[in-house]
Amino acid sequence: MAQRPERADAQRNREAVLAAADALFAASSSPHSVSMDDIAAAAGVGKGTLFRRFGDRAGLIGAVIASRLEPLRQEAARRSRDTAGSSPRRRVKDLLDASLRFKIENRNLMAAAEDAGLSSPYQAEHYGWWHDILRVALDQVPGVHDPDFTAHALLAAIRADLVVHLIEDQKMSPGGLRSSLAAHIDNVLGNSPEPSGTHNGR
Incomplete structure (x- = not known):
């Protein structure tokens, strides 16, 4: 049986709740205090x-995260359809940089997700999505023998x-953190040459 479309007032309420929660978590220095x-x-x-x-x-925090992630999902899907302009290594770096930027910009929200009593960050729907698209990209990088584990290990380096x-305690700048991540990715992936016919580029 087809699912009935959501009533307009219910949709408005949902959007109002997501917007309110997003704003409160973004403004609070203590995410667990947002009730x-x-x-x-x-x-x-x-x-x-x-x-x-x-x-x-x-569940509410997860819905807010999903809402914030939707533009990134659409961008990742577009890039996966158009891979001619970037190498596999470049795609891995771009994916991880996008994930890190999302966590930097939404760090209070992501910290609230971990504080909300979720059984494991690895069970979160958004984690599964990041891991899947990163694993696919790593599978195309020469010299990566276990893309599944490597995807987990690289994502562990940018836990919320x-x-x-x-950023908050060590006072590391967002730019410095992104540069350190890029260097870490180079260390993990090594210096294997790209297959002929690919080139780096944003």
């Missing part, structure tokens, strides 16, 4: 609406809690 009551009040809906729609705080620690 469901705070989000409901900012969105102008009852707290019961949040629980009925998203299940719990972790590490990004928060390096």
Whole structure:
């Protein structure tokens, strides 16, 4: 049986809740302090609406992350269809840089996801998506013998809690962090030459 389309008022409420939660997490220096009551009040809906729609705080945070990730998903899909202008190594670097930039820009939100009692960051839907597209790119890089593990290992270098620690506690600049990640990727992938017919480029 086909799923009934969402009512217009329900869609408006969902968008209001996601926008309110996004704004509150972005503005708070202590993500765990943002409560469901705070989000409901900012969105102008009852707290019961949040629980009925998203299940719990972790479900709501996951929905906000998914909403923020959608433009990146669309860009990644476009790039996967048009690979003529970049080498496999370049695609790996671009994917990881995009993931790092997302975590830098949304570090409070990502920290809130880890603080929300999720059983494991590796069970999160967004983690599975990043791992899958990175594994596919790594599979095309010469000399990478285990793309699945390598994808996990590279993503571990940009865990949200590490990004928060390096930027907030160690006062590392976003640009410095991105440069360090690029150097780390070079170390992991080695200096194997690209297959003929490919070239680097953004």
